[in-house]
Amino acid sequence: MKNNYLLALLSAFLLWLGWPPIPYSSLLLFIGFLPLLIALENIIRSETIKKKGKKIFLTAGLMAVVWNTASIYWVYNSISAVMPPFAAIVISLIPFCLGAALMALAFSLYYQLRRKTSLLLSLFGLMGFWISYEFLHASWDLAFPWMTLGNGFANFHQLIQWYDMTGIYGGSMWIWLVNILVFVLYLNRKGIYQLRNRLVPILCLVLILAVPATYSLFRYFSYEEHQNPAQVVVVQPNVNPYIKFRISPEEQLNTLFSLSNSVAKPNTEFFIWPETALSQNGDFDEENLRETYSYQRILQFLDQYKNGNVLSGIESYQLYNYAKTTTAREITPHIYQDNFNAATLIDYSSKLQFYHKSKLVPGVEQMPFGAAMNFLKPLFKAFGGTTGGYGKQAEPSVFYAQSGIGAAPVICYESIWGDYVAKYVKKGAQFIAIITNDGWWGNTSGKDQHLQYAKLRAIENRRWVARSANTGISGFINQRGDIVQRTKWWEPAALNQEINLNEEITIYTKTGDIAAYLGLAIALGGFLIIIIRRQHAHLP
Secondary structure (H helix, E strand, O other): OHHHHHHHHHHHHHHHHOOOOOOOOHHHHHOOOHHHHHHHHHHHHOOOOOOHHHHHHHHHHHHHHHHHHHHOOHHHHHHHOOOOHHHHHHHHHHHHHHHHHHHHHHHHHHHHHHOOOOHHHHHHHHHHHHHHHHHHOOOOOOOOHHHOHHHHHHHHHHHOOOHHHHOHHHHHHHHHHHHHHHHHHHHHHOOOOOOOOOHHHHHHHHHHHHHHHHHHHHHHHHOOOOOOEEEEEEEEOOOOOOOHHHOOHHHHHHHHHHHHHHHOOOOOOEEEOOOOOEOOOOOEEHHHHHHOHHHHHHHHHHOOOOOOEEEEEEEEEEEEOOOOOOOOEEEEOOEEEEEEEEEEEEEOOOOEEEEEOOOOOEOOOEOOOHHHHHHHHHHHHHOOOOOOOOOOOOOOOOEEOOOOOEEEEEEHHHHHOHHHHHHHHHOOOOEEEEEEOHHHHOOOHHHHHHHHHHHHHHHHHOOOEEEEEOOOOOEEEOOOOOEEEEOOOOOOEEEEEEEEOOOOOOHHHHHOOHHHHHHHHHHHHHHHHHHHHHHHHOOO
8 A cells, every 4th residue: 555655656756747837847747646656546446445435535745735835835935924833733734735625526427437447438527527617616605726637737837728729628538648658558567558559559659658748849830910009017025025015115116117207118018017006005996086196196297108007906895775686785874985906097088997806715816605604704814814705797808098099907816717818809908917926925836827828828828928027927928929028036026018909819819728528528428427336336
């Protein structure tokens, strides 16, 4: 049994090595699950091991916990900065173990299916179960799709130019298909599983590896952007998030103006400022923003750039005379307030545009499952979140400049949802503006992974990404997923770039996560086999 646990740990190590931000290491993902599959096969075929289902779950769970924790260890950094060490560890166990438990569940279902049908069908069922876990973990109130397998190719984006057709779930399928074929060939070589013709899986393996990679490399080196230029500036003010609210709004604005002016050109059209760049003691009332000191200062700044637009993060609120939303809180009798982690577009006209972040961080920005999780409010409040939760809007919205340019205001965490970002593009966004604050995690791989994942959004939609991060890393990513410019970590900086706007719609932008739905269909077929054959087993 110890050898099986060692094999599980080997899988965790290979998968961790293949994960961003380690450059060009993604190829390890193609064999990352092989040691674990061998360990599970040892358990399944053992004549001495009892309670095999439990052993399968524990062995797969060991791999999942180690890989998951090693890849997102930085979650603890953000929590430990505001909580005692023991409490921070307890809270960290939620993201560390919840995703891992769902991964292990996929392997438990594989074991159940394996008892009812053939090896090959069971392995394809496993692929479906895994993609179903990924889809669930991107959809429910505890969503955290950071570890979706297809994200792993962000550090070798030259191989996945076809994400403009399938998105990241196509990458998850690619990884699983290769792992399955390598595992079958291993079993055949060991004499455990007999193949009628060994050349067939070898040929399939070669084709599954070569065809997508060859097409992608051809697409990468032959891709040409249509010349439709726009001047964009991204600003990295480098305000320490833990002391941000001790710094006066005037001082923060002066930093943003100074950095913006240092690289701007007379024809600059967009100045991108990071998440919550506009803040004050008490959030901004959206109805009265024009009357504030900050707004008037921004208009003065734009005097120099008549075509300029400031796209900035802002902490804002709206007031209602009734409980208009589930997140509105009564602050005085018959007056309700909704707070937002938002973005705004300010130009030289009197027009104001707002977008309210929709993909909220569980616990920190919204209370998962509403009333059922009320008992966790004190813990989440200690994490720096809000006990009532931020308001949000159901659908993304596009900011339009006076010139007609459409920008997608993507706030932080939202940038890891490919289908959500694609909705901006379907609505007319010609480039993607990601505004974020990655300083909570410290100088860890979390900030690098977040930057790498933005490359996937550029490829899926064939849109430039302009990324403004408060404490880094800011930069520009072209339509092929190349990082054209980037800042250093924890340094105030600003970058200017001429980007190419794009209006063409990719297959992925049109269709969304079709690959995920295929995985769900495969999983459903596996469930039906388990249920039907279990019922038949109990028939007289």
